[in-house]
Amino acid sequence: LEGVEVRTNERLYGRWESVADRLVYTGKIDEFFGYKHGDLDYLTLNFDTKVMDGDFQGTSLMGYPQYEVPYTRITEHKHFEYMESDKTVVTWEYPVPYKRGMVPDYPVVDKSNTEKYQLYVQEKAGLDNIVFGGRLATFKYYDMHQVIAAALVAAGKELGEEWTSVCTS
Numbered sequence: 001l002e003g004v005e006v007r008t009n010e011r012l013y014g015r016w017e018s019v020a021d022r023l024v025y026t027g028k029i030d031e032f033f034g035y036k037h038g039d040l041d042y043l044t045l046n047f048d049t050k051v052m053d054g055d056f057q058g059t060s061l062m063g064y065p066q067y068e069v070p071y072t073r074i075t076e077h078k079h080f081e082y083m084e085s086d087k088t089v090v091t092w093e094y095p096v097p098y099k100r101g102m103v104p105d106y107p108v109v110d111k112s113n114t115e116k117y118q119l120y121v122q123e124k125a126g127l128d129n130i131v132f133g134g135r136l137a138t139f140k141y142y143d144m145h146q147v148i149a150a151a152l153v154a155a156g157k158e159l160g161e162e163w164t165s166v167c168t169s
Contacts, residue, residue, distance in 0.1 A: 022158075023130045025132050025133070026133050027136055028040070028104060028137070029124070029139060030116075030120060032120075036120075037119040037123075040107065040108075040113050040120075041097075041098065041113050042106060042108060043095045043104075043106045043108060044096050044102045045093045045095060045105050047093060047094075049090070049091040050090055052088050054087075054088065055088055056076050056090045057074060057090075059076065059079055060076055061074070061075055061076075071093055072093050073093045074093075075091045076088055076090050077090075107135060107136070107140065109139065117139045131158065138150075
């Protein structure tokens with residue numbers, strides 16, 4: 001990005017035109033439009049991390065999508081680096097309903113939010129010089145490989161190249 005000004009944590013809705021000719025926006029789409037059609041729902045996460053003796057689960061990540069389990073994922077960090085240790089660091093992720101001011105981690109994609117999101121899609125339709133990307137701006141749940149693929153496809157489109165062979169599923 002040599003010669004390109006990059007800004008983060010900018011509040012741009014209603015004044016982005018004075019900032020740049022082209023904008024990549026990855027924040028909350030409802031916030032971008034000043035919550036014109038209401039707040040979309042998100043989940044945020046609380047983390048509980050403990051240092052323990054030995055191994056805990058024998059792998060780096062385990063997901064728990066069951067309703068009756070209070071956490072959504074357990075991460076055992078030492079398995080990312082395949083390290084040998086008498087200790088382990090384990091983190092439990094607990095979903096929490098989002099309120100403004102918290103960090104939004106996941107969109108809540110249900111019928112009501114999808115209908116509201118479509119109103120924001122109509123708002124962004126005329127903004128050809130803004131690229132909306134990522135979980136919050138597109139109100140989609142993405143796994144990491146999917147968000148990278150979507151970013152590559154969007155970059156290809158911006159550069160006038162069609163990168164349709166990128167895996168997005």
